[in-house]
Amino acid sequence: MRGFKFNGYKEGKYGVSIIYSEVPALVSATFTKNRVKAHPVILCQELLKKKEKFRAIVVNSGNANCYTNGGMEDAKKMQEIVSKLLNIEKEDILVASTGVIGRKMPMDIIEDRIKKAYERLKRGNNLEETAKAIMTTDTFPKYVVKKVGDVNIVGIAKGAGMIHPNMATMLCFVLTDVKIEKDELDNLLKEMVEKTFNRISVDGDTSTNDSVFIMANGLSNINYKEIKEEFDNALFEVFDTLARMIVKDGEGASKFMEVIVKGAKSKEDAEKACKSVINSLLVKTAVFGGDPNWGRILAAVGYSGADFNPEEIDIILKSGEEEVYLVKDGNVLADEGSEELKKAEKLMKNKEITFIIDLKAGTFEDKAYGCDLTYEYVRINSEYTT
Amino acid sequence: MRGFKFNGYKEGKYGVSIIYSEVPALVSATFTKNRVKAHPVILCQELLKKKEKFRAIVVNSGNANCYTNGGMEDAKKMQEIVSKLLNIEKEDILVASTGVIGRKMPMDIIEDRIKKAYERLKRGNNLEETAKAIMTTDTFPKYVVKKVGDVNIVGIAKGAGMIHPNMATMLCFVLTDVKIEKDELDNLLKEMVEKTFNRISVDGDTSTNDSVFIMANGLSNINYKEIKEEFDNALFEVFDTLARMIVKDGEGASKFMEVIVKGAKSKEDAEKACKSVINSLLVKTAVFGGDPNWGRILAAVGYSGADFNPEEIDIILKSGEEEVYLVKDGNVLADEGSEELKKAEKLMKNKEITFIIDLKAGTFEDKAYGCDLTYEYVRINSEYTT
Numbered sequence: 001m002r003g004f005k006f007n008g009y010k011e012g013k014y015g016v017s018i019i020y021s022e023v024p025a026l027v028s029a030t031f032t033k034n035r036v037k038a039h040p041v042i043l044c045q046e047l048l049k050k051k052e053k054f055r056a057i058v059v060n061s062g063n064a065n066c067y068t069n070g071g072m073e074d075a076k077k078m079q080e081i082v083s084k085l086l087n088i089e090k091e092d093i094l095v096a097s098t099g100v101i102g103r104k105m106p107m108d109i110i111e112d113r114i115k116k117a118y119e120r121l122k123r124g125n126n127l128e129e130t131a132k133a134i135m136t137t138d139t140f141p142k143y144v145v146k147k148v149g150d151v152n153i154v155g156i157a158k159g160a161g162m163i164h165p166n167m168a169t170m171l172c173f174v175l176t177d178v179k180i181e182k183d184e185l186d187n188l189l190k191e192m193v194e195k196t197f198n199r200i201s202v203d204g205d206t207s208t209n210d211s212v213f214i215m216a217n218g219l220s221n222i223n224y225k226e227i228k229e230e231f232d233n234a235l236f237e238v239f240d241t242l243a244r245m246i247v248k249d250g251e252g253a254s255k256f257m258e259v260i261v262k263g264a265k266s267k268e269d270a271e272k273a274c275k276s277v278i279n280s281l282l283v284k285t286a287v288f289g290g291d292p293n294w295g296r297i298l299a300a301v302g303y304s305g306a307d308f309n310p311e312e313i314d315i316i317l318k319s320g321e322e323e324v325y326l327v328k329d330g331n332v333l334a335d336e337g338s339e340e341l342k343k344a345e346k347l348m349k350n351k352e353i354t355f356i357i358d359l360k361a362g363t364f365e366d367k368a369y370g371c372d373l374t375y376e377y378v379r380i381n382s383e384y385t386t
Numbered sequence: 387m388r389g390f391k392f393n394g395y396k397e398g399k400y401g402v403s404i405i406y407s408e409v410p411a412l413v414s415a416t417f418t419k420n421r422v423k424a425h426p427v428i429l430c431q432e433l434l435k436k437k438e439k440f441r442a443i444v445v446n447s448g449n450a451n452c453y454t455n456g457g458m459e460d461a462k463k464m465q466e467i468v469s470k471l472l473n474i475e476k477e478d479i480l481v482a483s484t485g486v487i488g489r490k491m492p493m494d495i496i497e498d499r500i501k502k503a504y505e506r507l508k509r510g511n512n513l514e515e516t517a518k519a520i521m522t523t524d525t526f527p528k529y530v531v532k533k534v535g536d537v538n539i540v541g542i543a544k545g546a547g548m549i550h551p552n553m554a555t556m557l558c559f560v561l562t563d564v565k566i567e568k569d570e571l572d573n574l575l576k577e578m579v580e581k582t583f584n585r586i587s588v589d590g591d592t593s594t595n596d597s598v599f600i601m602a603n604g605l606s607n608i609n610y611k612e613i614k615e616e617f618d619n620a621l622f623e624v625f626d627t628l629a630r631m632i633v634k635d636g637e638g639a640s641k642f643m644e645v646i647v648k649g650a651k652s653k654e655d656a657e658k659a660c661k662s663v664i665n666s667l668l669v670k671t672a673v674f675g676g677d678p679n680w681g682r683i684l685a686a687v688g689y690s691g692a693d694f695n696p697e698e699i700d701i702i703l704k705s706g707e708e709e710v711y712l713v714k715d716g717n718v719l720a721d722e723g724s725e726e727l728k729k730a731e732k733l734m735k736n737k738e739i740t741f742i743i744d745l746k747a748g749t750f751e752d753k754a755y756g757c758d759l760t761y762e763y764v765r766i767n768s769e770y771t772t
Contacts, residue, residue, distance in 0.1 A: 036688030036696045067684060067696065067718065101681030102718050203667040205682070206689035281589040281667075281759075282767055289768030295487030296591070298453060302422030303592035310422045310453065332453065332488050373667075375761050381668055382675030 001152045002177040002219035007126045008133025009116040013099075014062035014106070015133035016113035017156075018121050019173055020086060024053035025217035026182055027094065028189040032210035038066035039075045040095040041211060047094060052182050055092035057173060057213060058082045058114065061134045061158070063105050065097040066208045074105040081111055085118045096171050096211050098158060099136055127154065134158045134171060137380060142245040146234040148227055151178045151220045155238040159246035160202070170197065170246055172212040174238060178231060180216050180224035189214050192235060196243040200369045201278045202250035203377070247369045252376030255287050258354040260367045261306075265359070269306035270366035273357065276304030277368075284373035287353065292317055292334055292344035294326035297355060308359035316356040319347040323356075387538045388563040388605035393512045394519025395502035399485075400448035400492070401519035402499035403542075404507050405559055406472060410439035411603035412568055413480065414575040418596035424452035425461045426481040427597060433480060438568050441478040443559060443599060444468045444500065447520045447544070449491050451483040452594045460491040467497055471504045482557050482597050484522055484544060513540065520544045520557060523766060528631040532620040534613055537564045537606045541624040545632035546588070556583065556632055558598040560624060564617060566602050566610040575600050578621060582629040586755045587664045588636035589763070633755045638762030641673050644740040646753045647692075651745070655692035656752035659743065662690030663754075670759035673739065678703055678720055678730035680712040683741060694745040702742040705733040709742075 003025075008017030029048060031041045047054075058078050065071045075095045083090040097105075117133065120126065131141035137160040146153040152175075159170030180188075193212055224231060248256050259277045264270035277283055280300040286293035294315050302310065311330035316323055324343045326334040334340040347353065389411075394403030415434060417427045433440075444464050451457045461481045469476040483491075503519065506512065517527035523546040532539040538561075545556030566574075579598055610617060634642050645663045650656035663669055666686040672679035680701050688696065697716035702709055710729045712720040720727040733739065 034685060034688040035692075035694065036684050064681075067681065069717070101685065103722060205666055205668045205685065208685050208688060280591055281763075282591045285764055285767035288764065291768065295453065298422050299420060299487065299591065299594050302420040302594060306421075308421065331455070336489060373764060375764050377667075378671055378674065378759060378761050378764060381671035382677070 001125065001154055001175065003217045004175050005121050005125055006130040007117055007120040008130040009113055009120055010061065010133040011113065014060065014109050014113055015135070016110065016117040017059045017130045017133040018082065018114070018117045019057040019130070019175065019215070020121060021055055021215060021217045023217055023219065024055055024092070025215045026052055026180065026185055027054045027213060027215050028185045029211060029213045030189060030193050032206060032208060034206050034208050036067065036208045038064050038097055038209040039068070039071035040065055040097045041209060043072065043075045044094050044211065047091065051091070054094055054215070055088045056082060056086055057094040057096065059096040059134050059171060060110050060113065061098050061136050063097060063099040063103055064101045064209050065105050066101045068102060068104050071105065074107055077107055078110065078114065081114050085115070094213065098134060098171055098209055101208060127156065131156045131158070136160060137251055138249055140249060142242055142249070144238050144241045146238050148230045148234045149222070151222050151227065151231065152176060153234055153238050155242050157242040157246060160249055160251050170210055172197070172242060174214040176214070176216050177218065177220040178216055178224050179218040179221060184224055185214060185216055188232070188235060192239040195236065196239040199367060200243050200247050201275070202247065202253070202371055244369060247371050250371040251380045252374040253371030254374050255372040256352045257287050257370045257372065258367060259370065260354060260356045260365070261359065262356065262365045263359045263361055264364040264366070265307045265362035267364050267366070270364040272304045273301050273306040273359065274366045274368040276300045277355065277357070278370035281373055284370070288372035288374050290345065290348040292326060292341065292348050294334060297357065298327070301357060306359065308361045312360045314358040317344050317347055318354040318356060319350040319352060322347060387511065387540055387561065389603045390561050391507050391511055392516040393503055393506040394516040395499055395506055396447065396519040397499065400446065400495050400499055401521070402496065402503045403445045403516045403519040404468065404500070404503045405443040405516070405561065405601070406507065407441055407601060407603045409603055409605065410441055410478070411601045412438055412566065412571055413440045413599060413601050414571045415597060415599045416575060416579050418593060420592050420594050422453065422594045424450050424483055424595040425454070425457035426451055426483045427595060429458065429461045430480050430597065433477065437477070440480055440601070441474045442468060442472060443480040443482065445482040445520050445557060446496050446499065447484050447522050449483060449485040449489055450487045450595050451491050452487045454488060454490050457491065460493055463493055464496065464500065467500050471501070480599065484520060484557055484595055487594060513542065517542045517544070522546060523637055524635055526635060528628055528635070530624050530627045532624055534616045534620045535608070537608050537613065537617065538562060539620055539624050541628050543628040543632060546635055546637050556596055558583070558628060560600040562600070562602050563604065563606040564602055564610050565604040565606065565608060570610055571600060571602055574618070574621060578625040581622065582625040585753060586629050586633045587661070588633065588639070588757055630755060633757050636757035637766045638760040639757030640760050641758040642738045643673050643756045643758065644753060645756065646740060646742045646751070647745065648742065648751045649745045649747055650750040650752070651693045651748035653750050653752070656750040658690045659687050659692040659745065660752045660754040662686045663741065663743070664756035667759055670756070674758035674760050676731070676734040678712060678727065678734050680720060683743065684713070687743060692745065694747045698746045700744040703730050703733055704740040704742060705736040705738060708733060
């Protein structure tokens, strides 16, 4: 990975990762749409209005630095500490935080973690440690590496609960050495987030800290325009892999669910129907129970607001290469005692399942990734701060 | 209760209740907004377009008669059986069903239950049996009786999961002997449902069978106009009591939660903020865990789309006569180690809690009733049909 350094350090509840570029790198970013924004989000939004290139990102876990007195000063303090260590300007450093809301940042501990992350950074790159240091309730570190000829892409993410379209509650950092223009990078980020992170849901809650950054330092000397198609595909793979990892690691999740809505009358209808099914507690608990309860899927599509005729639709359950029609042309095939129901019950035991819903009302399609709702989700979230 | 007879019979999964008026009674009704509607809902909507007065309602539990082949014939068959027993016209009988979706009605069993409910009806009225026979996952029968001078009001309801504003997944039957005009009755029903059942949420899912009926037979000979204020208040009490009962009996619910949003810029904003908090899985699990996690409330208001300044708002926790400010004028009072947090933790142990959120952005107010998300909710809904 030309010109990038990254490493992290975590101890107890608190961790810090540092991402550093040896040369100023173009940065595009998107942030939470929540009206309540964490201080680092506000700080980054201000910085990104002023300039296009940055040298580093410092990220802490354990405290969201959101809705706290003096939170902006704490975010700037993080810039300052890193600025001294790396000997770069404060304004060249972006900041992100994840963890509990409304608790004052323990700056002594954060400073200690920053210094220890920096010590590791000096010794070399470690993708796994970088990903690990920013975990909160995540159960595994999330990162992915891709090569397009001589161009490198690295992606690092965290996320576990509060994962929802628009956008997932998460942090994501994608680094590449491709040579690219700022507007190209902005467009790419927008497109990728729309296709991946805005399509995932764990619990329908949207957090105060969601941030996705992409950093391009150009050091490969290979121009994006020359490898556009391969690069776009590889970048999509990076975003899509991280998005799927986040859902699979959804708090307490035991199963991965994909919902594809076809034949919608409009783009909005396809999206509404997808989101309604992926967020339905009754669908999520049925998936947990291994119950091919298509009635709940039908009801969720029914109250989504999407236009369709219930007498015409298909609902298909798919897992791996196998698939079975639960409902076909509005007729229930997975009825009590049917072969379809038996097959469906077998497929529902798999860890990854897809529901394909054909509304037969038009030509629009959308999809969403989600997970089941489990005892473990309730446990994690009822015991979180107490 | 002048001129009304009601009774019910349940055995195993299947029950039937019959409500009968000795004279034709005015009926107003509202139904689910789900695009997928159960056959009895479609049948009732057709009947209510044609005429204003009815003699009876027959209700079964155990099967929703939704998305089934021949479901309309089954609904009409229920009319026919009751028509013969009561010796009234088929067209004078309304039908409602609740239970599993997509399973053919077991008409032999339903016929048996109708006959047994009729035998009981002949022997006299029994409000508790009427309410019991239509229960599904409900853990207690829901009914309420009110008197306004010489006028009677009786309300019966069922509901447990799939409870959501617009409207709650539930069945409700309100009977009164007041003398009233059809348009007055229509307006009253609309107003009451808006204030009560459209303000409750268990899991955010909207069912295919939701129906609320009000039946007025006029036999008290007391004119609604003469007792308008007292009657409206009593009727509101009936609807509100049933709505609260439904939420308290939400699947697996261990705690009752009320959310009041004040100071909203618009009616829509107040409603959006209420619904966002009452439906947030993170708020619901925090309530289950007894955790005064105001950060999750703040985040839910933040992503609701309502307009407000996070630096100005109040978040108050109330239970019984006691209350405590978690956030005041945008400042966190329930901080680690604070008296406020200790008091909040104590109040969160109560079975009934209220969150009051003052957005300080205008003069509009709204409220919603909901419940916590528990292990028991996951168990009930993951094991429902399997």
